[in-house]
Amino acid sequence: MSARDARDARDARDARAARETGNAATQGGAGPRIVVIGGGIGGLATAGLLARGGAQVTLLERHAQLGGRAGRWQRAGYTWDTGPSWYLMPEAFDQFFALMGRRVEDELDLVDLDPRYRVFFEGDDAHGPAEQLDVVADPEANYARFDAVSAGDGAAMRRYAEDSYSLYRLALDSFLYTTYENPLKVASREVVRRLPALGSLLTRPLGAKIDRHVRDPRLRKILGFHAVFLGSAPDRAPSLYSLMSHMDLTDGVRYPRGGMYEVVEALARIAREEGAVLRTGCDVSRIVVGDDGLASGVVLADGTTxxxxxxxxxxDMHHTETALLEAPHRWQDEPRWARRSPGVSALLVFAGVKGALPELAHHSLFFTRDWDANFAQIVGDGELSAPVPGSLYVSRVTATNPTAAPAGYENLFMLVPFPADPSLGATEDSRAHLEELAWGYLDQVAAWARIPDLRERTTLFKVTAPADFATELSAWKGSALGLEHTLAQSAMFRPGNASPKVRNLLYVGSSTVPGIGMPICLISAELVAKRLLGDTGASPMPTPAHRGFLSSSTRRGRLGELARGTLTPGGAVGGRGAGG
Structure with missing residues (x-):
């Protein structure tokens, strides 16, 4: 049975189930009215899950298209994903779809990529060919390749990957699925046993851990590039995030045929099936808070309440706190934000190329020799600037999905980590300069990958700058991903998902727990449900979530307190409340 046939059969089954159970959300029942602001991954997942729980959910997205950072852009026969392009951490996708009574394989057609990605290491001449290495689907082949690069480092990389898997499982079991409302619930027997090591993992930088394990500077970059996925740099992200190397070195890299936006469409489809109303073109201008300190609704830009x-x-949490809430109801003032880091932004380049590009894999990474200096230019406390040459990423999805470009052409998406500076691209002169840089980065790719005529064959269709993240997504300081994962902005130190000032205001997405990334935002949606249920545990919710599960919160959680009239602005629902 194809994925489409499976969906059709499931749709019919779910329609019968909705009729038989009288699901409050689909039957217009008296479930709690919940407004979700923003149609990104976190918002869509939250809308679907809470609607399944029996709430009357309305999602409001200010743009005409759902997805937020995970958008889709089409022009001249090309189709580009505008945000996330790596499908990692399948357990999080499996868990969320299972919560919704679905299977990932029925909703998405996943392709296992081989090679996982191709790496280009800058040579002696920054304008000449680079050294190339493929990370393939066979881990043993990879370790042999790594050992050929640097004798003994193949075994070191294997040990590092094994350790990363252990940390990955610990994170899934103890840290990622908790709101930290009751931090003691995190203290499982395994966590207590590993406390001494965890202290070091949280306080020592990722780069320092990598340097202790692997000698060769090229191979160190294969272990350190994940820091960009965290909006950070190897010398700033805690070494606990070495767990990410398990994902590509051991677990693998996948791609939803049709593009990453297929995930957005699946989430939107499921949310609607569960009864959520998804409204686009609805810009929220204010969250209404009454004299009792509770949110009573939202006001749209057109004046509708x-x-x-x-x-x-x-x-974006900064936007929510500083633009959507009036000053008395904010729990994070500007001095607090001034102590935080927005992490990295990005220059995104959307291009089409005539002819084939076998020199590039589906995912290609280009690493400069002076790795530390490159990161120092884009994130940190010093003077920041655009890096030239840059350590950058190129996605050629036409290697896997030829329909993403017209016949005889290739689709290129390039991401260059950039400083989070909303002035970059804010004026005509600045944008013209960034377009010149974009061509320069394409020339860098051409030289390093030995594609001498790349510029002549390329049409540059669009550049997205930090200014665009600030204006289009209201992202704080034009950040491309969300709050950087430093020690002070990770785990229980990250801003929590509930406001201590407005007790029926919750947060979802990359600025709150557990953090950045498409699968992490799916977990974030589950944490919203756990808040409403009063679930302070560290385990994922049981699957599938039964329809109407929010009714079980009449004695516990925020909905229960609302029903009893005991939810007050200063009242703690249990433990820490809001983190950070």
Whole structure:
């Protein structure tokens, strides 16, 4: 049975189930009214899950298209994903789809990539060919390749990957699925046993851990590039995040045929099936807070007011706190934000190329020799600037999905980590300069990958700059990903997903727990449900979530307190409340 046939059969089954159970959300029942602000991954997942729980959910997205950072852009026969391009951490996808009573394989057609990605290491001449290495699907072949690069480092990389898997399992079991409302619930027997090591993992930088394990500077970069996925740099992200190497070195890299936006469409489809109303072109201008200190709804840009019993904001947290809430209801003032780091932004380049590009894999990474200096230019406390040459990423999805470009052409998406500076691209002169840089980065790719005529064959269709992240997504300082994962912005130190000032205002997405990334935002949606249920544990919710599960919160959690009239602005629902 194909994925489409499976979906059709499931749709029919779910329609019968909705009729038979009288699901409050689909039957217009009296479930709590919940407004979700923002139609990104976190917002869509939250809308679907809470609607399944029996709530009357309305999601409001200010743009015409759902997806937020995970968008899709089409022009001249090309189709580009505008945000996430790596499908990693399948357990998180499996868990969320299982919560919704679905299977990933029925919703997405996943392709296992081989090679996982191709790496280009800058040579002696920055304008000449680079050294090339493929990371393939066979881990043993990879370790042999690594050992050929640097004798003894193949075994070191294997040990590092084994350790990363152990940490990955610990994170899944103890840290990622908790709201930290009750931090003691994190203290499992395994966590307590590993406390001495965890202290070091949280306080020592990722780069330092990598340097202790692997000698060769080229191979160190294969272990350190994940820091960019965290909006950070290897010398700034805690070494606990070495767990990410398990994902590509051991677990693998996948791609949803049709593009990463297929995930957005699946989440939107499921949310609607569960009864959520998804409205696009609806810009929220204010969260209404009453004299009792509780949110009573939202006001749209056109003046329309939508009432709500609970508001969940999937918008940028800084925007929510400083633009959507009036000053008395904010729990994070500008001095607190000034102590935080927005992490990296990005220059995104959307290009089409005539003819084939076998020199590039589906995922290609280009690493400069002076790795530390490159990162120092884009994130940190010093003077920041655009890196030239840059350590950058190129996605050629036409290697896997030829329909993403017209016949005889290739689709290229390039991401260059950039400083989070909303002035970059804010004026005509600045944007013209960034387009010149974009061509320069394409020339860098051409030289390093030995594609001498790349510029002549390329049409540059669009450049997205930090200014665009600031204006289009209201991202703080034009950050491309969300708050950087430093020690002070990770785990229980990251801003929590519930406001201590407005007790029926919750947060979802990359600025709150557990953090950045498409699968992590799916977990973030589950944490919203756990808040409403009063679930302070560290385990994922049981699957599938039964329809109407929010009704079980009449004695526990925020919905229960709302029902009893005991939810007050200063009242703690248990433990820490809001993190950070």
């Amino acid at each position: 939508l009432p709500a019993d609970v508001v969940v904001s999937g918008a």
